[in-house]
Amino acid sequence: MAESATSRVDAELTGLVEDPQEAARLLVRLRRMRNVITLRAAQSPKEFSSILLSLDLTHRYLVLDAPRPRPQAADFRPGTKVYARSHVDGAALIFVAQIDSLIAADDTGDDNLVLDWPTRISHYQKRRDYRVSVPSTVVQTPARLIIDNHAIHARLLDLSTSGVAILLAAESTSIAPDTTVECVLPLPERDLKVAMRVTSVTPTRDGVRIGGELALEDNSARELIQRTVTTLERWWLQHHP
Structure with missing residues (x-):
């Protein structure tokens, strides 16, 4: 099997989105649909809920709403790798990204999360439940x-x-x-x-x-x-x- 064919098989098995434009389209749709995101730090079993507030396609970063329930200070620090799970078009969307910084949310005393552009995005549009x-x-x-x-x-x-x-x-x-x-x-x-x-x-x-x-x-x-x-x-x- 040629290398390109192998890559296609790998993408089918994992749902990996390799096209940057497709990845951007999925994230834009996620923001517009305001679907809930389940968020978890890489080394922690605790899960939180958030939504995607905005994204910058030029400078390549995402801004997520302050997680709920309110996390401890140690849960989401700059440099923490996070796992995010949501749905777009009725199918599971998963991405992995690193926290760049925290910014204060309006009048709540909570912090929104600024994430670097995801290093991995998977969309399981061909699955009833993702593999x-x-x-x-x-x-x-x-x-x-x-x-x-x-x-x-x-x-x-x-x-x-x-x-x-x-x-x-x-x-x-x-x-x-x-x-x-x-x-x-x-x-x-x-x-x-x-x-x-x-x-x-x-x-x-x-x-x-x-x-x-x-x-x-x-x-x-x-x-x-x-x-x-x-x-x-x-x-x-x-x-x-």
Whole structure:
């Protein structure tokens, strides 16, 4: 696969927005729609709400409304990397940025946040719920597909509460779309056995990428995957700004 094609596949898996004009368009729409932003400092589990007040496309910075509930002074200092999550056009929008400075809000005694232009913007417009890529350093055990009572090892590529992508060795090509197989997902908390309906089978230079929809039968399984997605988001935030 050519390098440009590899980049397109990576962008599809992560929702990464690489076009600067598209990134700017999404942020402009976020400001106009005044959608609530869930904000969190990189090293903290505490979440706050804000909105995008303004942005400067020339000097490349954003101004966010004073977070609510009112944060402690140590929560958002200049130089702090923050994770922001909102929605644009009905799809998840996520960006990572660093706080440049604080400016006083009008008559409230609170501080608005001035952010440097985001270093990473993802928009999951093709997902019912966004997926997160799975780093091998976090999930080291292989996934397993159970076929004819035999376990076929695979690499877990990405994950969401509705779907998954795994990578099989090139010789393991007997799986066809629209079939349902049992799979074991090696999540950080514990393994999860679940049925997967295969939706795509795509040869790549590294093997065969299998995309599928998960049949989650109870809330505990869905909550386990949601916790895993949050864990993986935090890992990417801390290691790949």
